[in-house]
Amino acid sequence: MAKNKAQIVYSPSQKVMRFFLWLLLAIMAVVVVFPVLYIILGSFKANQELLLGGANIFPRNWIIQNYIDAWNQANFAVYTKNSLFLSVGVMVISLIIASMAGYVFSRKHFPGKEIIYGVFTAFMFINVGSVSLRPLYELATQMKINTSLWPVILFSAGGGQATYIFLCRGYVNSVPKELDEAARIDGCSFFQTYSRIIIPMLKPVLATIAILSFRQGWNEYIMPRVFTMTNDSLRPLTVGVNMLKNAGDGAAAWNIMFAGATIAIIPILVVFICFSRYFMGGLTAGAVKG
Amino acid sequence: MTKYVNPQLAPTNRPPRPVNKKMRLKESGSLASALMLAPSIFFLLVCSVYPFIWIFRYVTYNYDGIPAHTRYTGLRNFTTMMADTKFWQSVGTTFEYALWKLLFIIPIALVVAVLLNQKLRGSGFFRGVYFMPTVISSSISGMIFTFIFATGNGIINGIMQNLGLMNQPVGWLTDTSVVMAAVIIMSVWAGFGNYMLYFVTGMTSISEDVYESSRIDGANGVQTFFKITLPMLAPVLKVVLMLAITGAFKDYEAIMVLTNGGPGTRTNVMFLYIYNLIFGTGANSARQIGYGALLSLAAAVIVGAVTIIYNLVAKKLDDVV
Numbered sequence: 127m128a129k130n131k132a133q134i135v136y137s138p139s140q141k142v143m144r145f146f147l148w149l150l151l152a153i154m155a156v157v158v159v160f161p162v163l164y165i166i167l168g169s170f171k172a173n174q175e176l177l178l179g180g181a182n183i184f185p186r187n188w189i190i191q192n193y194i195d196a197w198n199q200a201n202f203a204v205y206t207k208n209s210l211f212l213s214v215g216v217m218v219i220s221l222i223i224a225s226m227a228g229y230v231f232s233r234k235h236f237p238g239k240e241i242i243y244g245v246f247t248a249f250m251f252i253n254v255g256s257v258s259l260r261p262l263y264e265l266a267t268q269m270k271i272n273t274s275l276w277p278v279i280l281f282s283a284g285g286g287q288a289t290y291i292f293l294c295r296g297y298v299n300s301v302p303k304e305l306d307e308a309a310r311i312d313g314c315s316f317f318q319t320y321s322r323i324i325i326p327m328l329k330p331v332l333a334t335i336a337i338l339s340f341r342q343g344w345n346e347y348i349m350p351r352v353f354t355m356t357n358d359s360l361r362p363l364t365v366g367v368n369m370l371k372n373a374g375d376g377a378a379a380w381n382i383m384f385a386g387a388t389i390a391i392i393p394i395l396v397v398f399i400c401f402s403r404y405f406m407g408g409l410t411a412g413a414v415k416g
Numbered sequence: 417m418t419k420y421v422n423p424q425l426a427p428t429n430r431p432p433r434p435v436n437k438k439m440r441l442k443e444s445g446s447l448a449s450a451l452m453l454a455p456s457i458f459f460l461l462v463c464s465v466y467p468f469i470w471i472f473r474y475v476t477y478n479y480d481g482i483p484a485h486t487r488y489t490g491l492r493n494f495t496t497m498m499a500d501t502k503f504w505q506s507v508g509t510t511f512e513y514a515l516w517k518l519l520f521i522i523p524i525a526l527v528v529a530v531l532l533n534q535k536l537r538g539s540g541f542f543r544g545v546y547f548m549p550t551v552i553s554s555s556i557s558g559m560i561f562t563f564i565f566a567t568g569n570g571i572i573n574g575i576m577q578n579l580g581l582m583n584q585p586v587g588w589l590t591d592t593s594v595v596m597a598a599v600i601i602m603s604v605w606a607g608f609g610n611y612m613l614y615f616v617t618g619m620t621s622i623s624e625d626v627y628e629s630s631r632i633d634g635a636n637g638v639q640t641f642f643k644i645t646l647p648m649l650a651p652v653l654k655v656v657l658m659l660a661i662t663g664a665f666k667d668y669e670a671i672m673v674l675t676n677g678g679p680g681t682r683t684n685v686m687f688l689y690i691y692n693l694i695f696g697t698g699a700n701s702a703r704q705i706g707y708g709a710l711l712s713l714a715a716a717v718i719v720g721a722v723t724i725i726y727n728l729v730a731k732k733l734d735d736v737v
Contacts, residue, residue, distance in 0.1 A: 168563070179566070179568060223459065227456035234445065246460060252716060253666055254713065256687065256691040257690060258467035260470075291456060345556075364555045394552065398551045402547070405547070
């Protein structure tokens with residue numbers, strides 16, 4: 127007989143124990159939140175207060191001048207625009223290519239399929255680090271497309287596609303094949319079956335991929351850093367704010383860097399708070415299926 | 417499936433279907449499916465296969481980024497590598513970093529997951545909070561911790577001095593004896609949420625009945641953990657350890673932002689060393705891309721070897737336990 131969870135009764139000593147465990151979790155949560163809170167609150171401090179240091183996490187006087195300066199003088203308007211362009215671009219391309227490839231991999235049988243699939247898997251595990259950015263960078267330079275963020279978008283989406291394809295393929299596998307065949311009988315072509323029948327069925331996994339690939343684009347650092355080495359106006363937030371740190375002695379503009387870092391984390395935190403289910407679901411699904 | 421090709425099932429106002437309809441159905445999507453797969457194949461070739469081949473081409477070359485300077489040098493890169501103490505030192509640093517990171521991140525993630533599994537009030541909220549750092553860019557978390565660990569005006573030193581825990585500020589990022597601790601704290605903070613979530617997911621598959629019977633038998637929390645949770649979690653633990661090991665060996669973005677390998681070469685992990693060979697603009701490092709390509713392959717081999725050794729050990733342990 128399975129007992130209802132609500133019926134579990136804890137003895138007083140167990141209750142005290144559970145309170146201490148809860149306290150442990152709460153303290154842990156404070157420690158985890160602290161760095162982010164420190165940056166966000168610090169971005170409202172005056173620069174003198176930041177440079178003075180001390181143990182006070184709350185600003186003495188709340189000011190928003192840091193944001194105005196960052197936005198107007200330190201180019202953060204452009205960085206933010208670039209970050210949005212980059213992450214939306216990576217998201218759209220990932221969604222399109224992964225859903226198409228996942229569908230074909232799930233439904234079609236063709237010679238060489240296993241080999242192609244194996245190559246995808248192999249390159250998920252082979253990691254040669256930043257060196258692979260060098261040929262891509264030279265390729266972009268030779269094709270003269272390095273004057274925009276497009277190469278970063280394309281290479282980022284292309285480099286991350288394997289996980290998303292596996293997610294899609296796994297999900298299409300769970301869609302009954304009879305649905306495809308019914309659509310085909312009703313006169314849908316292969317592509318129409320995909321666009322009219324499969325895509326609406328894939329909504330949950332597409333949402334996960336949208337979120338994960340948006341984050342991927344938003345958080346991309348090394349690649350845009352390499353590709354925008356000589357072009358400040360193309361930099362996304364992650365690169366822009368770090369270049370500020372490297373420029374000069376760094377001490378001068380702590381307030382701008384705090385504001386910049388806050389601008390870089392707030393959007394992704396908002397997305398996370400709204401869609402945390404997809405973030406966490408995507409992680410475990412990717413691990414199980416991939 | 418044959419019912420779909422039965423002409424009698426087709427609506428009467430349509431022309432009768434040909435007998436070999438099923439065959440035609442199979443073939444009709446060939447071109448479409450090839451076109452739909454083409455973008456992914458194209459990206460695979462350009463973003464993964466091409467760079468990989470490119471690396472092999474340059475392994476035996478001296479190349480500084482200017483095509484006219486490219487020279488074939490035979491095995492010289494290889495002999496340089498064997499004698500390159502800086503590189504082997506960075507390999508050692510990587511092992512040191514990975515070991516410390518794993519020593520903290522796995523137990524913390526596991527303990528937190530166990531606590532979350534007690535169904536205390538607000539568990540879902542806490543889970544979200546612990547996962548939160550993983551959605552932040554590693555470059556930004558590196559940056560946050562440069563502020564936190566700053567010697568003069570960093571908040572860690574501020575708080576600890578206020579509490580009387582230290583007399584003078586600690587140079588978290590400038591003192592070779594403590595900088596590794598700072599790096600580890602940052603990377604544990606940024607990454608433990610991932611592994612916690614794997615453990616939590618793994619634990620939900622352990623039946624509630626098992627816990628209940630252990631409770632009836634009078635097992636306390638610690639006994640339950642070691643006698644039930646841990647053994648039943650072993651398969652998940654094995655996968656998570658594998659992900660954590662490979663992950664720790666690949667880390668360098670956040671370290672690059674936090675310490676840039678310094679002070680000196682104290683936190684210069686191998687992928688950071690390689691990055692500076694290939695894209696570095698530092699005054700002391702001339703670009704050596706061909707050599708960097710060889711070191712990248714060496715690093716990939718090292719990571720691969722560690723993974724294989726881990727798998728062998730895990731298998732042995734499986735047989736014993």
